[in-house]
Amino acid sequence: MHTVIKPRRGLAQLDLAEVWEYRELLGYLAWRDIVVRYKQTSIGILWAFLRPFLTMVIFTVVFGRIAKLPSEGVPYAVFTFIALLPWQFFATAFAETAGSVVGNGYMITKIYFPRLILPLASIAVGIVDFLVSFVILILIMLWYRTPVSVHAWALPLFFLLCVVFTIGLGLFTAALYVRYRDMRHLIPFLTQFGLYVSPVAYSTTSVSPKWRFLFSLNPMTAVIDGFRWSLLGTTPLYVPGIIAGTATSIVLLVAGVYYFKVTERIFADVM
């Protein structure tokens, strides 16, 4: 085995082969994050059930009953829970990913491993929460006897889109956070803000057609519309929106990976 250490210049190498070599470490870190997350709360894994469920109840009362927002002809609880599923995945995984490098700073200054492993491993926590929420969704849909649309096959694709977007934005933010520590205040704000510009509580059909394309540049719009279309099939898919959201996600992923790899060289020096 021959290792060469020298300054890297220009475009950083992506070196996914090395990430693959370290896949066991990735697995262990993901597993640590998951175990610790549920060990540290007194109600443990129950929390993963309660959080999305309670959010859904609040949304249903506030937006469904009080504000009486239209819900594409299905029970509001189902309508909003389907959107909460990818949204909460995004919110959790984004926060975890964005904080993953700074949060593990002590490891970065003490040992070498491909730094990409840290944000990738933190996605896992979001995935576990997502799976738990998915079980709840099935129960809710059974309860309301909501028929499942024939488009259900497309659901994994929209989830993939959601993951791509989260990783892209997460990598970008994680690297920024290393250099600018006030990102800490910005990250929760971004998530909060994102909830209002994404159609979680309302339907995209209520957005004025004039603004609809602009609105679709937010990849979460495409993801949520995609989820509703796959599971409910109540409104036709707005294709330009899906294309716009996918394009934004891919651009973000490329930019995020690039910025992360360029910044990674100085991680240990500024930590």
Added chain:
Amino acid sequence: MNEAVIGQGIGKIYRLGEQGTAYTLLRERIFETAKAAFRKREAAPAPEPFWALKDVSFSIGQAEVIGLIGKNGAGKSTLLRILSRITEPTEGRIDLFGRVSSLLEVGIGFHPELSGRDNVYLNGAILGMSRNEIRRKFDEIVEFAEIAKFLDTPVKRYSSGMYVRLAFAVAAHLEPDILIVDEVLAVGDSAFQQKCLGKMRDIRSEGRTVIVVSHNMATIASLCQRVLWLDSGRVKMSGPTHETVSRYLSEGASHEMSWSPRHPSNAEFEYHTIYVVPADGQELTDSIPGDTAVDVVFEFSVVKPLADQRIELHVANEFGEVLFTTTSADPDRRRNHPWAIGRHTYVCHIPGNLLPPGRYRLSVTHPFGYWSSMHENILAFTITEQNSVFAIDGRAGMITPLLDWTRD
């Protein structure tokens, strides 16, 4: 002899003076950009580059154990970090032939909530062991650490000794071709330290290449065949252990009695020099009799009006254990105290008979920096057995103060 490591012209630059810390705030960056745009002012003076390492070349043969010595700030840690691939060199090239493991700290990634067993697997993976490898060595690791009974207990319930033993045990079972190790690893009680040093000797006899950094010349002498002496980021001398260490000691001893920053710190506050003298007015000497008080003298300037703060002085023994901390606010029985603009001399008086014979290292904080701006181990002195209470009765303990007793 085949080469295991070849380093050619290694250099590493750090930029200093960027708000005193390496990372900054986005807010500041935005304000600065905005200010620059409006005022058309000249850009702020570029931060002064500082070569932590320059033109460092060396080669290490297979199965050779090489020691890295030098004063603090000489570039040892930087070289270790570059060899470990934690940070990148600015110039030069290093070729490593074989599987490399680096141990700058034990127990990396240990999580207090997880059991000893889980942490072994996690830490092993971080150190680059495969799951099968860890499984194969698991029993050996547990036996080495002497914690078999507590395997399924979360490590947060471990005593610090158990924690360190388990952490070291995992590291000790790595099987790299090249091991890069920081000697501060050998921590814990003295029996366990001996075990650790023994393990390092085993590694040598197994034909592995070892690069070890140490402050302890006895350790270096007993482990290493060859020594690389770094001074101000350059190789000062490289040669057989005995020769290099004795040259280093004869030159190095008095250096450690006084310290001045190598580069200016932030603009508000600046240390000129900090030094250690025996309080009985004897000349600067490295060895101080047990009953003699030691004065630590701080000379510095305060340039701008400053908020209340303090200087901290940490006194540690040769194993790196902090015996006590004292601060410039101690006389006021307060946390911080006010500062006047101008040049000052503060003296901290460490009474005689407090420290048993041994070598002591002092670390000092920078009062207006962040925690990371601690100047670590910048000074060192030796208390000798001469006139020491310890020499009279060999009493136990990390400190040997003479206390007041009432006898009827």
